[in-house]
Amino acid sequence: MAQKPSIPKGTRDFGPQEMSRRNYIFNTIREVYSLYGFQQIETPAMENLSTLMGKYGEEGDKLLFKILNSGDFLRGIGADDLGAGATGHLAALLCEKGLRYDLTVPFARYVVQHREELALPFRRYQIQPVWRADRPQKGRYREFYQCDADVVGSDSLLCEVELMQIIDEVFRRFGIRVCIKINNRKILSGIAEMIGEADKIVDITVAIDKLDKIGLDAVNEELREDGISEEAIQKLQPIINLSGTNEEKIQTMRQVLAGSEVGLKGIDEVEYVLKTLTASPQTPLRGEGLSAAKDSPLLGEGAGERLLLELDLTLARGLNYYTGSIFEVQALDVEIGSITGGGRYDNLTGIFGMPGLSGVGISFGADRIYDVLNQLDLYPEAVTTATQVLFINFGEKETSYSLPILAMLRSQGIRCEIYPDASKMKKQMQYANQKGIPFVAMTGETEMAEGKVMLKNMQTGEQQLLSPDEMILKLKSRG
Amino acid sequence: MAQKPSIPKGTRDFGPQEMSRRNYIFNTIREVYSLYGFQQIETPAMENLSTLMGKYGEEGDKLLFKILNSGDFLRGIGADDLGAGATGHLAALLCEKGLRYDLTVPFARYVVQHREELALPFRRYQIQPVWRADRPQKGRYREFYQCDADVVGSDSLLCEVELMQIIDEVFRRFGIRVCIKINNRKILSGIAEMIGEADKIVDITVAIDKLDKIGLDAVNEELREDGISEEAIQKLQPIINLSGTNEEKIQTMRQVLAGSEVGLKGIDEVEYVLKTLTASPQTPLRGEGLSAAKDSPLLGEGAGERLLLELDLTLARGLNYYTGSIFEVQALDVEIGSITGGGRYDNLTGIFGMPGLSGVGISFGADRIYDVLNQLDLYPEAVTTATQVLFINFGEKETSYSLPILAMLRSQGIRCEIYPDASKMKKQMQYANQKGIPFVAMTGETEMAEGKVMLKNMQTGEQQLLSPDEMILKLKSRG
Numbered sequence: 001m002a003q004k005p006s007i008p009k010g011t012r013d014f015g016p017q018e019m020s021r022r023n024y025i026f027n028t029i030r031e032v033y034s035l036y037g038f039q040q041i042e043t044p045a046m047e048n049l050s051t052l053m054g055k056y057g058e059e060g061d062k063l064l065f066k067i068l069n070s071g072d073f074l075r076g077i078g079a080d081d082l083g084a085g086a087t088g089h090l091a092a093l094l095c096e097k098g099l100r101y102d103l104t105v106p107f108a109r110y111v112v113q114h115r116e117e118l119a120l121p122f123r124r125y126q127i128q129p130v131w132r133a134d135r136p137q138k139g140r141y142r143e144f145y146q147c148d149a150d151v152v153g154s155d156s157l158l159c160e161v162e163l164m165q166i167i168d169e170v171f172r173r174f175g176i177r178v179c180i181k182i183n184n185r186k187i188l189s190g191i192a193e194m195i196g197e198a199d200k201i202v203d204i205t206v207a208i209d210k211l212d213k214i215g216l217d218a219v220n221e222e223l224r225e226d227g228i229s230e231e232a233i234q235k236l237q238p239i240i241n242l243s244g245t246n247e248e249k250i251q252t253m254r255q256v257l258a259g260s261e262v263g264l265k266g267i268d269e270v271e272y273v274l275k276t277l278t279a280s281p282q283t284p285l286r287g288e289g290l291s292a293a294k295d296s297p298l299l300g301e302g303a304g305e306r307l308l309l310e311l312d313l314t315l316a317r318g319l320n321y322y323t324g325s326i327f328e329v330q331a332l333d334v335e336i337g338s339i340t341g342g343g344r345y346d347n348l349t350g351i352f353g354m355p356g357l358s359g360v361g362i363s364f365g366a367d368r369i370y371d372v373l374n375q376l377d378l379y380p381e382a383v384t385t386a387t388q389v390l391f392i393n394f395g396e397k398e399t400s401y402s403l404p405i406l407a408m409l410r411s412q413g414i415r416c417e418i419y420p421d422a423s424k425m426k427k428q429m430q431y432a433n434q435k436g437i438p439f440v441a442m443t444g445e446t447e448m449a450e451g452k453v454m455l456k457n458m459q460t461g462e463q464q465l466l467s468p469d470e471m472i473l474k475l476k477s478r479g
Numbered sequence: 480m481a482q483k484p485s486i487p488k489g490t491r492d493f494g495p496q497e498m499s500r501r502n503y504i505f506n507t508i509r510e511v512y513s514l515y516g517f518q519q520i521e522t523p524a525m526e527n528l529s530t531l532m533g534k535y536g537e538e539g540d541k542l543l544f545k546i547l548n549s550g551d552f553l554r555g556i557g558a559d560d561l562g563a564g565a566t567g568h569l570a571a572l573l574c575e576k577g578l579r580y581d582l583t584v585p586f587a588r589y590v591v592q593h594r595e596e597l598a599l600p601f602r603r604y605q606i607q608p609v610w611r612a613d614r615p616q617k618g619r620y621r622e623f624y625q626c627d628a629d630v631v632g633s634d635s636l637l638c639e640v641e642l643m644q645i646i647d648e649v650f651r652r653f654g655i656r657v658c659i660k661i662n663n664r665k666i667l668s669g670i671a672e673m674i675g676e677a678d679k680i681v682d683i684t685v686a687i688d689k690l691d692k693i694g695l696d697a698v699n700e701e702l703r704e705d706g707i708s709e710e711a712i713q714k715l716q717p718i719i720n721l722s723g724t725n726e727e728k729i730q731t732m733r734q735v736l737a738g739s740e741v742g743l744k745g746i747d748e749v750e751y752v753l754k755t756l757t758a759s760p761q762t763p764l765r766g767e768g769l770s771a772a773k774d775s776p777l778l779g780e781g782a783g784e785r786l787l788l789e790l791d792l793t794l795a796r797g798l799n800y801y802t803g804s805i806f807e808v809q810a811l812d813v814e815i816g817s818i819t820g821g822g823r824y825d826n827l828t829g830i831f832g833m834p835g836l837s838g839v840g841i842s843f844g845a846d847r848i849y850d851v852l853n854q855l856d857l858y859p860e861a862v863t864t865a866t867q868v869l870f871i872n873f874g875e876k877e878t879s880y881s882l883p884i885l886a887m888l889r890s891q892g893i894r895c896e897i898y899p900d901a902s903k904m905k906k907q908m909q910y911a912n913q914k915g916i917p918f919v920a921m922t923g924e925t926e927m928a929e930g931k932v933m934l935k936n937m938q939t940g941e942q943q944l945l946s947p948d949e950m951i952l953k954l955k956s957r958g
Contacts, residue, residue, distance in 0.1 A: 005588045005831045008525050008576050013589055015596065016518035016603070023519070035889045037866035037896030040498040044490035044622050045524060045578075045608065046544075051484055065525075066547040068574055070612040072566055087551055094573070095547055097487050099524075109484045110492055117494065119913035121899055124495070129524065133549040143523050156899035158878065165886070279879060352484045387516035399637065400758060407644070410514040417516030420600055420635035434598035 010134070010142030017384060021370060022145075024383045025174075026127055029147050029364055032169050033125040036162055038149050041124045043106040045131075046097045053098075055105045055351065061088075063133045065142075066095035099131040103148045104348065104361065111152055112352040120153030141367070150361030152349070157269055159360045160325045160344070161276045164309070167329055167340055167362065174369065175378045177332040178339070179308040183315040184270050185322050185343070187253065190263015191239055191313075194256060195232035204228065205316035208240065212314075216240065239313055246274055246311045253313070269325060270311055277309060308332075321345045325360065331372050339368045388475055389439045389455075390432045391418035392425065398443045405441075405453060405468045412472050416441075432458055439475065489613070489621030496863060500849060501624075503862045504653075505606055508626050508843055511648050512604040515641055517628050520603045522585040524610075525576045532577075534584045534830065540567075542611045544621075545574035578610040582627045583827065583840070590631055591831040599632030620846065629840030631828070636748055638839045639804045639823065640755045643788070646808055646819055646841065653848065654857045656811040657818070658787040662794040663749050664801050664822070666732065669742015670718055670792075673735060674711035683707065684795035687719065691793075695719065718792055725753055725790045732792070748804060749790055756788060787811075800824045804839065810851050818847045867954055868918040868934070869911045870897035871904065877922045884920075884932060884947045891951050895920075911937060918954065 007013060014022060030040070046067060053061055077093050100106050103126045111122065127147045134140055149166065151159040164180060171178045188208075192201040203226040207219050214222075219240070223233050239256065242249055250271055257263030317326045324344035331339055342362030349357045373379055389409065391402045402418055409416045419428045432440050442454040453471055456463045466474065486492060493501060509519070525546060532540055556572050579585050582605045590601065606626045613619055628645065630638040643659060650657045667687075671680040682705040686698050693701075698719070702712050718735065721728055729750055736742030796805045803823035810818055821841030828836045852858055868888065870881045881897055888895045898907045911919050921933040932950055935942045945953065 003832070005530055005592050006527065007523050007530075007588075007592075008527055011523035011525055013523070013593065014521040015593065016520060019519040019521060034865070035892070035894050037869075037894060039495035039865050040502070041495060042493040042498060044486050044492070045610070046487050046490055046622065048485065048487055051486075062549075065549070067578075068545040068547050068570060070541075070544070074566055074569070087553055090553070091547060099546075109486075113484050113486075114492065114494065119910050121910075123896070131524070143525065151899065154899040158872075158897065158899045161882075162896075169889075276879075276882070279882070353482070386513070386518050390516075393637075400755075403640075403755070403758070410648075413514070415514050415516060417602070417641075418637065420630065420633040420637045431598050431600075 008142070010136030010140075012141060012143070016386060020383050020386065021373070021379055022366065024379065025366055025369055025373070026145075026147065028173050029170055029366075030125070030127065032166050032173070033149050035169075036123070036149075036166055038123045038125040041107075041110060041126055042128060043100065043103075043110055043126070045099055045129075047100050047106055047109065049092070049096060049098045051109050051352075052101060052105060056101055060101060064101055065099040065131045065133055066091055067097040067099070068094055069096055100128075101132055102130050103128060103146045103363075104150075107148070107150060108348045109352055111357070112349050112354045115354060118153075121151050121159075122153055123149070123151045125149040139367070139371070145366045147364040147366055148361055150359050152357055152359035155324075155344075155346075155358040157272050157276070157325075160269075160273045160327075163342065163360065163362045164273065164277055164327070167327075170364065171329070174373060176339075176369070176372055176376070179310055179330050179332055180327055181310050181312040181315045181330065182270060182273065182325065182327045183312055184266035184325050186262045186266030186269065186324060187257070187313065188266075188316060190257040190260035190266055191236070193260045193263065195228075195235040197228055197232045200226060200228055202320060204236075208314050209316035211240065242313055246309070249311050249313070250274075266324075273325065274309065274311065317341060317343060321348055323347070327362070334372045334375050336368050336372060338365070339372060340364045385436065385438065387415050387417050387435060387437045388478075389414065389416040389441050389471075390428070390435075390437045391416065391441045391443070392428050393419040393422045394442075394444060395422045398448065401448050402441070402443050405443075405471075408468050409472060409475070412476065414472065414475050438478075441471070487621070489615030489619075491620060491622070495865060499862050499865065500852070500858055501845065503858065504845055504848055504852070505624075505626065507652050508649055508845075509604070509606065511645050511652070512628050514648075515602070515628075515645055517602045517604040520586075520589065520605055521607060522579065522582075522589055522605070524578055524608075526579050526585055526588070528571070528575060528577045530588050530831075531580060531584060535580055539580060542613055543580055544578040544610045544612055545570055546576040546578070547573055548575055579607075580611055581609050582607060582625045582842070583629075586627070586629060587827045588831055590836070591828050591833045594833065597632075600630050600638075601632055602628070602630045604628040618846070618850070624845045626843040626845055627840055629838050631836050631838035634803075634823075634825075634837040636751050636755070636804075639748075639752050639806075642821065642839065642841050643752065643756055643806070646806075649843065650808070653852060655818075655848070655851055655855065657808050658789055658811055659806055659808050660789050660791040660794045661749060661752065661804065661806045662791055663745035663804050665741045665745030665748065665803060666736070666792065667745075667795060669736040669739035669745055670715070672739045672742065674707075674714040676707055676711045679705060679707055681799065683715075687793050688795035690719065721792055725788070728790050728792070729753075745803075752804065753788060753790065796820060796822060800827055802826070806841070813851045813854050815847055815851060818844045818851060820844075864915065864917065866894050866896050866914060866916045867957075868893065868895040868920050868950075869907070869914075869916045870895065870920045870922070871907050872898040872901045873921075873923060874901045877927065880927050881920070881922050884922075884950075887947050888951060888954070891955065893951065893954050917957075920950070 049066065052064055073094055081090055081093055107126060111118065125148060127145060129143050129145050131143050134142060136142055167180055188205050189201055192198050192204050197204065207222040207226065211219050220233055242252060250267060253267055257267060315326060315328055317328065322343035323346040326343035327341065328338045329340035340362060344360040346358045347355060348359055391406060393399060399418065406416050406418055419431060438458055440456045440458055447454055452465050452467050454463055455466050455471055528545065531543055552573055560569055560572055586603065586605060590597065604627060606624060608622050608624050610622050613621060615621060646659055667684050668680055671677050671683050676683065686701040686705065690698050699712055721731060729746060732746055736746060794805060794807055796807065801822035802825040805822035806820065807817045808819035819841060823839040825837045826834060827838055870885060872878060878897065885895055885897055898910060917937055919935045919937055921935065926933055931944050931946050933942055934945050934950055
């Protein structure tokens with residue numbers, strides 16, 4: 001007996017139901033990106049390893065999937081190269097290409113490579129899979145999709161504002177209540193400066209970033225291990241524990257950071273983004289005019305609104321290329337960690353020889369959003385319905401009668417199929433049930449004589465004798 | 480200076496304009512597949528090499544991209560294995576996984592692996608990239624998309640009929656005039672039998688398949704080299720040269736194949752497919768009722784119709800897993816070879832331990848369809864328009880005034896953006912031109928005082944002072 005085939009660990013097959021749900025997620029994100037003038041690009045799955053190596057830290061290099069050179073891949077490789085232990089060196093000789101690890105580095109490569117063709121500022125979005133040789137575990141895969149949008153070529157904070165609006169609109173469409181946490185790397189730099197540990201900014205952000213996961217005591221312990229002075233740690237406490245409304249936090253931090261130019265710049269930036277978002281709420285009701293757009297659903301802690309926007313000074317985000325705004329989105333009704341994140345980077349294209357191009361981007365976590373929508377059962381019904389009508393196959397004569405009706409339905413956008421074989425009624429009905437098809441059409445002697453079709457509602461069992469035109473009306477009204 | 484980055488040869492970046500055109504192609508195909516009850520699946524980019532090896536012939540095995548095992552990939556590999564020359568053996572030790580080469584083998588693997596969950600007959604479609612280490616050349620890439628639909632679990636010829644209807648409808652939507660060539664492997668087997676060379680069926684089909692490319696004399700020469708007798712080759716000539724209407728060809732072949740059971744079966748199958756298609760033309764005009772569906776646009780050689788359906792006995796298609804119907808689509812107005820193809824296979828899942836499952840499928844060649852649409856300039860205008868309005872950025876006050884209007888437009892589905900920086904007017908206008916944005920919105924003192932917007936048509940230069948509501952109406956009417 002042949003062994004049942006399988007797929008590599010950490011990868012997944014997506015069946016019809018999962019696909020329609022995933023497409024609903026991707027299409028929603030795509031539509032909103034388009035509304036904001038973002039245009040789609042795609043880059044190859046394979047990049048030259050020289051493009052990828054050294055961009056994700058030492059750990060990241062190890063997690064790259066490398067592709068064996070084609071043909072005689074051993075040509076030019078000597079006995080020395082094959083010596084045990086030097087796998088990194090050997091891998092570089094055996095492989096020129098690797099699978100992309102994220103969409104950000106390929107995007108930076110794209111911008112530099114195509115700079116002559118691009119209209120800057122360039123707003124692109126990209127929805128493609130990425131691959132990481134991570135140890136597979138629950139919720140972590142070796143192949144997964146990223147859904148990124150970035151603007152490069154402008155340091156205007158309006159870009160941040162629009163990206164927050166996109167996040168708001170996407171989750172409004174999904175019906176997921178979220179909190180957007182926002183912070184700024186410049187504030188973190190200012191804090192490091194003020195506590196006298198400017199050179200330890202990376203260690204400090206890495207430690208603070210873990211607050212939600214490991215708690216305050218463990219964070220302080222880590223800071224001590226990093227060699228941060230006890231005095232500095234004490235100075236940090238009120239900042240980490242800062243509470244109140246966004247405006248109160250901003251006022252307090254203005255005092256704390258009074259001596260730090262970069263820190264105050266960060267505060268200004270955060271304040272601008274928060275104020276502009278509050279003044280320009282999303283999706284005002286049509287017809288009520290501009291004056292109706294006063295009561296903002298955005299700002300305000302605990303306002304009981306759908307969307308919260310919170311200045312969180314403990315938000316650090318691990319990626320070191322961020323230089324300004326950083327943000328992260330959390331679902332309010334499901335414990336799942338960050339479901340979207342992003343930030344501003346000032347020199348991403350510098351590594352490819354094009355310095356001084358500022359950019360800001362976000363990335364929706366499709367897999368986690370999928371889990372949240374599943375847990376809260378938020379998928380619209382239409383998403384999961386595929387075929388709307390199944391025509392029962394009674395034999396050749398009935399099929400000849402049915403086929404032109406199927407063509408009529410399809411020309412009206414109704415998804416339908418005819419069972420390909422004249423199998424037993426029970427088997428055909430079972431097929432309709434298994435596929436979740438809501439209606440079944442039957443064409444027997446009587447129906448054919450009258451030029452009609454018997455339409456059966458599979459849920460209620462109700463049957464109706466209808467002309468093709470009546471059938472179209474009925475099915476269209478159900479959407 | 481850093482070297483300008485590049486991508487691996489044979490791969491491509493797709494920019495915004497290419498992406499919108501490609502999405503138009505994929506969405507059209509997707510919509511039509513859905514109308515016929517096909518459901519989407521996706522499989523991982525990486526498959527176990529054991530799934531892929533040996534499925535595409537010896538040449539295919541060499542063209543698989545193999546992925547270097549993660550971690551210590553040399554563990555367990557001895558000096559013997561590293562000896563020069565044995566690259567195939569060594570590759571198998573270094574690599575467990577490979578990139579998918581087509582969508583058919585992963586689909587067969589999927590069906591066997593998930594057989595308990597599937598409602599048979601299973602109609603799936605799949606639109607994903609595949610990778611082949613082919614020598615890159617004009618029009619041939621190492622990464623390209625396939626757009627497949629298959630029905631497995633039924634040997635009903637209605638499946639063939641529906642797949643032909645799908646091809647018809649897809650190309651009708653594209654506006655591409657095509658000829659569908661249809662044949663049947665059983666007819667080819669019958670012919671091999673009748674000329675006394677039944678065991679040479681593969682050689683015969685491979686040679687005949689080249690008729691269009693190399694001409695009759697070269698085909699005959701190849702047949703001789705394959706050891707086909709002169710007598711058999713002479714018997715083949717009238718069949719290769721067969722002309723006339725489909726019905727005439729069928730009549731002739733019924734006589735030629737009178738002694739071959741399998742040959743006659745093939746004729747019956749082709750005749751059923753052709754007749755059923757003729758009796759059930761696509762997309763009858765709504766409201767004219769069933770009786771209007773008489774004049775078929777499908778059948779008939781040289782009928783001057785949009786779609787031709789031609790029985791072509793020289794159509795063989797290289798892939799040896801086909802066992803019944805085979806088809807291929809050619810564009811009538813562009814010389815580019817086959818743009819879609821497919822056929823019936825009786826034992827594709829057998830290699831994974833699930834014999835006896837018949838299936839039939841088609842595959843649209845997205846890259847070639849892209850080229851045809853470009854050459855004939857058939858893209859609808861809306862496909863290439865991204866952002867519909869650019870708001871000029873005059874500064875902070877004007878931006879505050881504009882942002883709620885942008886939100887209103889977006890809530891009405893209008894794609895718009897505001898230039899992020901208050902740059903010089905000329906620069907902002909240039910950006911609109913480069914992006915092909917048809918309208919520009921200006922909000923100066925006068926407009927703000929009146930609660931209006933100055934809308935400029937970038938093509939005609941015409942300017943109109945409009946309220947946000949009027950602006951929405953105007954932009955919506957332009958689609």
